Amino acid sequence: MNITVIGSTGRTGRQVLVEGLRRGHHITAFTRRPQFLPTVPAPTKVVTGDGRDPEAVRTAVAGADAVIAVVAAAGRKGPHHTAAVARVLTAAMAETGVRRLAITSAYPIVGVRPRLPMALLRWMLADAYADTAQMEEIVSATDLDWTIVRLTRLIDQPARGGVHISRGLLDRPGTLTRADVAATLLDTVADTTYARTAINITGG
Structure with missing residues (x-):
């Protein structure tokens, strides 16, 4: 597949890029910081730009079979641009005829258990x-084949496998390796099983 990765130099985005290339996909890396992209393996194509720039985003997604977006603030205090990027990205995809999108979100915005940690977060x-x-x-209001992938607490460890995926709330939200997130995102855009729905995932 031709896959565009938005946020390809973040800790999770890099994992998506490397795993996607390992699987034989053609990966377009879209980033503001191309100097942080890995050189081995190197992405198939690099587009430099800001996710709020419509022209740059159109260039990045044109010709893609799917887009994986991993957009997050650099720190807790922000600035927070996820919604702004989503607005530009979904418009660019509609304009260029690219339909399949997987975009990461945060499970605590819907989670209710355990009650105290979720409320504190x-x-x-x-x-x-x-x-x-x-x-x-913004994403769910479009007619794209979108999947919102809500993540639990991320850790930097090797893939464990056994990721639990649910359309409903999780009984026991736990930790999730970034490597497993990358594999799940790539699996998600490979078909339309979870198209037009939000899924909640946690480690096995």
Whole structure:
């Protein structure tokens, strides 16, 4: 597949890029910081730009079979641009005829168990989660074949496999390796099983 990865130099985005290339996909890396892209393996194509720039985003997604977007603020205090990027990205995809999108979100914006940790996270990250919730509204209002992938707490460890995927709330949200997230995102865009739905994922 021809896959465009938005946010390809972040810790999770890099994992998507490397795993996608390992699977034999043609990967277009879209980033503001191309100097941080791996050289081995190198992406098939690099487009440099800001996710809020319509022209740059159109260039990045044109000709893609699918787009994987991993957009997050650099730090807890922001700035938070996830909703703004989603608005530009979905418009660019509609204009260029690209339909398949997987975009990451945060499970705590819908999670209710365990009650105290979820409430504390929503208080600590109120601005970030408000931005993320707005992103979900923007994406789900389109007629693209979108999948919103809500993530639990991410850790930097080798893939474990056994990822649990649910359309409903999770009984026991736990940790999730970024490598497993990358594999799940790539699996998600490979077909339309989870098209036009939000899924919640956690480690096995």
